[in-house]
Amino acid sequence: MPKARGADRLGWFFRRSDRAHGQLSSAEYTLAVSPQARPRYHPHAMSAHATLTDELIAFLQGGRLLALASCDAFLSPTIAPVLACLVDEDKRTLTVLLSRKQAGRLLADIAGNPHIALLASQPGQPQKLQLKGRDAQEVTLPANAQACIEAQREAIAAELLPLGFGTRYSYALCDDQQDLVGIRFTLAELIRPLAGMLQRSAA
Amino acid sequence: MSRLDAEQVRACLEGSLPAQLATSSATGVPDICELAQLHFVDANHIALPYCYTTTLRENLLGNPRAAATVVHPDTAARYRLAIEYLRTESDGPVYTAMQARLNGVAQGVPLLGADICRVLTVEALPGPQLPLPPAPCNRLAAVRLLSQKLAAADELSQAFDLVLNSLAELMGMDHALVLCVDESGRWLYTVASRGYAQSGVGSEVEIGRGMIGSVAQLRMPIRISGLANDYNLPALQRMPPLLGTDIPIPALHHPHSRLAVPIEAGSWLAGVLYVESAESRRFDFEDEDALVAIAQQLGLAMRWLTRPTEIAEPLPEPPRSAPVAIGPTVTIRYFGATQSVFLDDDYLIKGVAGAVLWLLLNDHQREGRSESSNRALRLDPRLRLPDFDDNLETRLLLLQRRLAERCDWLGLEKLGRGRFRLRLERPVRLVDGEVTSDA
Numbered sequence: 001m002p003k004a005r006g007a008d009r010l011g012w013f014f015r016r017s018d019r020a021h022g023q024l025s026s027a028e029y030t031l032a033v034s035p036q037a038r039p040r041y042h043p044h045a046m047s048a049h050a051t052l053t054d055e056l057i058a059f060l061q062g063g064r065l066l067a068l069a070s071c072d073a074f075l076s077p078t079i080a081p082v083l084a085c086l087v088d089e090d091k092r093t094l095t096v097l098l099s100r101k102q103a104g105r106l107l108a109d110i111a112g113n114p115h116i117a118l119l120a121s122q123p124g125q126p127q128k129l130q131l132k133g134r135d136a137q138e139v140t141l142p143a144n145a146q147a148c149i150e151a152q153r154e155a156i157a158a159e160l161l162p163l164g165f166g167t168r169y170s171y172a173l174c175d176d177q178q179d180l181v182g183i184r185f186t187l188a189e190l191i192r193p194l195a196g197m198l199q200r201s202a203a
Numbered sequence: 204m205s206r207l208d209a210e211q212v213r214a215c216l217e218g219s220l221p222a223q224l225a226t227s228s229a230t231g232v233p234d235i236c237e238l239a240q241l242h243f244v245d246a247n248h249i250a251l252p253y254c255y256t257t258t259l260r261e262n263l264l265g266n267p268r269a270a271a272t273v274v275h276p277d278t279a280a281r282y283r284l285a286i287e288y289l290r291t292e293s294d295g296p297v298y299t300a301m302q303a304r305l306n307g308v309a310q311g312v313p314l315l316g317a318d319i320c321r322v323l324t325v326e327a328l329p330g331p332q333l334p335l336p337p338a339p340c341n342r343l344a345a346v347r348l349l350s351q352k353l354a355a356a357d358e359l360s361q362a363f364d365l366v367l368n369s370l371a372e373l374m375g376m377d378h379a380l381v382l383c384v385d386e387s388g389r390w391l392y393t394v395a396s397r398g399y400a401q402s403g404v405g406s407e408v409e410i411g412r413g414m415i416g417s418v419a420q421l422r423m424p425i426r427i428s429g430l431a432n433d434y435n436l437p438a439l440q441r442m443p444p445l446l447g448t449d450i451p452i453p454a455l456h457h458p459h460s461r462l463a464v465p466i467e468a469g470s471w472l473a474g475v476l477y478v479e480s481a482e483s484r485r486f487d488f489e490d491e492d493a494l495v496a497i498a499q500q501l502g503l504a505m506r507w508l509t510r511p512t513e514i515a516e517p518l519p520e521p522p523r524s525a526p527v528a529i530g531p532t533v534t535i536r537y538f539g540a541t542q543s544v545f546l547d548d549d550y551l552i553k554g555v556a557g558a559v560l561w562l563l564l565n566d567h568q569r570e571g572r573s574e575s576s577n578r579a580l581r582l583d584p585r586l587r588l589p590d591f592d593d594n595l596e597t598r599l600l601l602l603q604r605r606l607a608e609r610c611d612w613l614g615l616e617k618l619g620r621g622r623f624r625l626r627l628e629r630p631v632r633l634v635d636g637e638v639t640s641d642a
Contacts, residue, residue: 067272069225069233076268077233079225081281081328101329104283119223119235128237164459164483165220168333172279175331 051091052187059129060085063155064120068096068183070109070136080106082118083174084152086142092187094118094131097145100179107181110136116185123156124163133185141182149174207325210246212273212282217428219276219484224251226262226269234258241271241284242301243488244319249286250297252305253316263288263318272328276428276484278335281328291316303423306414342493345373353500357620360600362504363395366476366497371397374493376478378455381466381501382408382415383474383597386555391419391475394601399453404604405552406452408475415463418475424464426491428484450550460485464494468502476501509596530612532630537561539635551609555594556602558586563615563625564633577621599623 052060060066066082080103086095096118100107110116116136121128142148157170209216216222218240225235236259242250253260263269267288274281292298298317305314349369356362363381370376378398382391391408411420418425458479466473476498480486536545543553544560552560562585566572577595581588588595603615603623612629 065220065223065237067223067225067235069223069235069270071225071227071231071233073231075227075229075231075266076285077225077227077270078285079223079235079270079272079283081272099328099330102281104326104328113231115232117225117233117235119237121221121223121237123220130235132232169279172331172333173274173281 052087052190053091056129056190057087057091059122059127060087060120061152061155062122063152063157063159064122064129065156066096067119068098068106069117069119070106071113071115072105072109073112078104078106078109080104081173083180084145084148085118085120086144086148093184094133094187095139095142095182095184097141097149098181098183100181103181107138107183110138110183114185116183118185123159130191131187132189132191134188136183136185139182139184141180145180145182149180207282207327208246209243209249209284209322209325212275212284212325213243213488214277215273215275215280215282216241216243216249217276217488219428220274222271222273224259224269224271226259227266228258228262229265234262238271240301240304241273242297242304242317244297247322248289249284249320249322250292250301251288251318251320252301252314253291253318254305254312254314260318269320275332278332279330280332281330283326283328285323285326286320287323289319289321291318293317299421300423303417303421303425306417306421306425338489339375340373342374342489345369346493346496348373349497350500353504356504356508358617359505359508359596360395360603362501362508363600366501367395367397370478370497374490376480376490378453378458378479380415380453380477381474382419382477383466383594383601384410384419384472386594391415392554392601393450393452394474394597394604396453401451401453402604402608403450403453404608405556405601406450408452414461415475415477418463418465418477419472422465422467422472424462424491424495426462426486426488428460428486455479455481457481459483462486462491462494464491464498466498466502466505468499468506471502471506473502473505505597509594528628528630530629532632533612534632534634535564536634546610546613549609552602552605554598555586555588556598556605559595559598560602560606561633561635562586564627564631567625567627568631568633573627574618574622574624576623 066085067079068082069077069079071077080098082096082098084097086097088094098106114134114136116133118131119128153171153174156174157167160170161167221237221239222241223235223237225233227233236257238251240252242252244250269286269288271284271286272281273284293316297319298314301317302314305312349366352365352369353362356365367379367381370379379396380393380403381395383394385392389410391410393403393406396402396404408415410416414425414427458481460480460482461477462479463475463477466476476494478486478494534547537543537557541553542555542557544551544557551557559580562583563575566575577599580586580595599615606614612627614626616624616626618624
C-alpha cells in the first residue's frame with residue numbers, strides 16, 4: 001500500500017481524514033493509484049472507476065483555461081481551446097464545448113481515435129488538472145450549453161482581471177460561438193502533470 | 204494571405220498567458236501540458252524548456268510531433284502551431300537565453316536542455332479579436348536619437364544621465380538603473396538611477412544572484428513581463444548586511460514588468476542596465492532589442508570615456524591654505540577592512556570610493572591639498588590601484604553622487620577631464636582605528 005505523500009490544498013487526491021494517517025484506505029486506494037501505476041505523473045493518479053470530487057468540479061468550472069488534445073491515426077496530436085466544461089451528475093461523464101471552427105481536425109481525430117486529454121489550468125497559478133478519456137464522441141449540445149459558456153466567460157474574466165487582462169480581452173477569449181460542438185467522454189484518468197515551469201511550487 | 208510563421212506570432216510565445224502543448228504517445232494516447240514560455244529561435248524554430256523528465260519529454264522522444272496553442276497578449280487572437288521535435292541543446296546561445304529567462308520566472312529550477320523544434324505550420328484560429336494597440340513609441344528612431352546623443356558625451360556622468368533621461372523621454376521607461384561591475388568582478392554597484400525617491404547610488408547586487416545578477420553572470424537579457432516570478436528585489440542585495448553598510452537598491456513596490464540587459468564592450472562586461480514598470484507586460488521583445496542596442500552603445504561609450512588619457516594630466520596644484528571650515532565638527536570614521544566611510548554614525552560609502560575619499564581627506568588635513576587627479580590616484584601607493592581598467596572613473600562618479608546626495612558641506616567637484624577638487628566646508632575629525640586627529 002503506498003503511503004500518502006501529502007496533498008494539495010484542494011484535496012484533490014484523497015480525503016482530509018486520510019492525511020493524518022499517512023496511509024490510504026482500501027476505498028481510497030482505487031481512487032488514488034491507477035492500475036497502470038503512473039509514478040512519473042503523480043503518486044496519486046486515479047483508477048478508471050473514479051469520480052470527480054465537488055472540489056475538482058468547482059475547479060474545472062471556476063474560470064480555468066481549458067484545452068483539449070487528440071491524436072490522429074498517424075500519431076500526430078492536435079489541440080483546441082475549450083469554451084466550457086459540463087459535468088454530469090454521475091461526476092464521471094464530462095461534456096466539453098468547443099467552437100467547431102477552432103477545433104480543426106480534432107473532431108475527425110476522435111472519430112478514429114477516441115482518446116483525448118483535457119487540461120484545466122488556473123491563470124497565473126500553478127494549479128493544473130489533466131483529465132483523460134478513452135471514449136470521446138461528438139454529441140448534441142446540452143440545453144444549458146450557452147448558459148454554461150456565459151458563466152465560464154464571467155469566471156475567466158474575474159480570473160484574468162488581476163493579471164492585467166481587461167474584461168474585453170477575457171470576453172474575446174470565450175465569446176459566444178455560433179458553431180458550438182460538444183464532445184462527451186468518461187473520465188478514465190486524472191493527472192496533475194508535472195510539466196511546465198511553474199510546477200515546482202505546486203509539487 | 205501569406206503563410207504565418209513563428210516570427211509573426213512571437214508576441215504570443217512570451218508567456219503572458221501560458222501555451223498549451225499536446226503530444227502523443229507511440230500508442231496514440233494524447234497528453235497535454237502547459238508551458239510558461241515557448242522560446243522563439245527563428246521564423247521556423249522554437250525551443251521548449253526541458254526541466255523535468257515528464258510525459259511531454261517521453262512522448263517527444265518517442266514521437267516528435269506536437270501541437271501548441273498560444274494567445275496574443277493584446278488582441279486575444281489564438282494560434283495553433285504544429286511542431287516537430289528535432290534535438291536537445293544543453294549549451295549555446297538558445298540554451299543560455301532560456302536559462303536566463305527561467306531564472307527570471309523560477310529561480311532554482313535547473314534547465315536540463317533546450318528542446319529545439321521545427322515549426323511546421325502556424326494556424327490562426329477563427330474567433331473574435333481586439334484591435335492591436337499602437338506601439339508606445341518608434342523604438343528604432345529612439346535608438347538612433349539616443350545613439351547620436353551618446354556619441355557626443357564627453358563625461359561618464361553625462362553618458363549615464365543621457366541614457367536614463369532618453370529612456371524616459373523617448374521610450375517611456377521612467378524607472379531605470381545603471382549598475383557597474385566592481386574591481387573584484389563579484390559585485391555590481393548602482394552608479395546612476397532615475398525615477399525613484401531614493402537614488403540608491405552605491406547599492407550593491409551580487410553577480411549571479413537575482414535577476415540583475417543573473418544578467419551579469421549569463422550576459423544575457425532577462426525580461427519578465429508577467430506577474431509570476433521568483434525574483435525578490437530585497438534579496439538581490441548583500442545578505443546579511445555588513446556593519447550597516449547596505450544601501451537599499453531602488454525598486455518599485457510592485458514591478459509587474461522588468462527588463463535587464465548587460466552593458467558590454469566586446470568581451471568586457473561593464474555592468475547592467477535595468478528598467479522596470481508597474482504596468483503588466485510593459486516591455487516586449489522589441490523593447491528588449493532596443494535596450495540591448497542602447498546598452499552596447501553605452502558600453503562602448505564607457506570604454507572610451509574611462510580610457511587612460513594619453514595627454515599628460517597637469518600635476519595637482521601645490522598645496523595652499525585650506526578655506527576656513529565653519530559649523531559643528533563632523534567625525535569621519537574609516538574602517539580599513541571594508542574601506543568603508545561613515546559620517547558621524549551614518550554610512551556613506553565603501554570600497555575603492557571609500558579609500559579614495561579617506562585619502563583625499565587625509566591629504567587635505569595634513570597638507571592642505573584639495574585638488575587631485577585620476578593619474579595621481581592611480582600612482583598613489585596607498586590605494587594600490589591597477590594601472591589600467593580599474594573602474595576608477597566610475598568609482599569617482601559614484602563617490603561624487605553619493606556625497607552630493609548625503610551632505611552639502613563635503614563634495615567632489617570636477618575640474619575637467621581627469622581632475623577634481625575636494626570641497627570641505629565643515630571642520631572634521633578623522634578617526635581611523637586608534638589614530639585620532641582634529642582638523
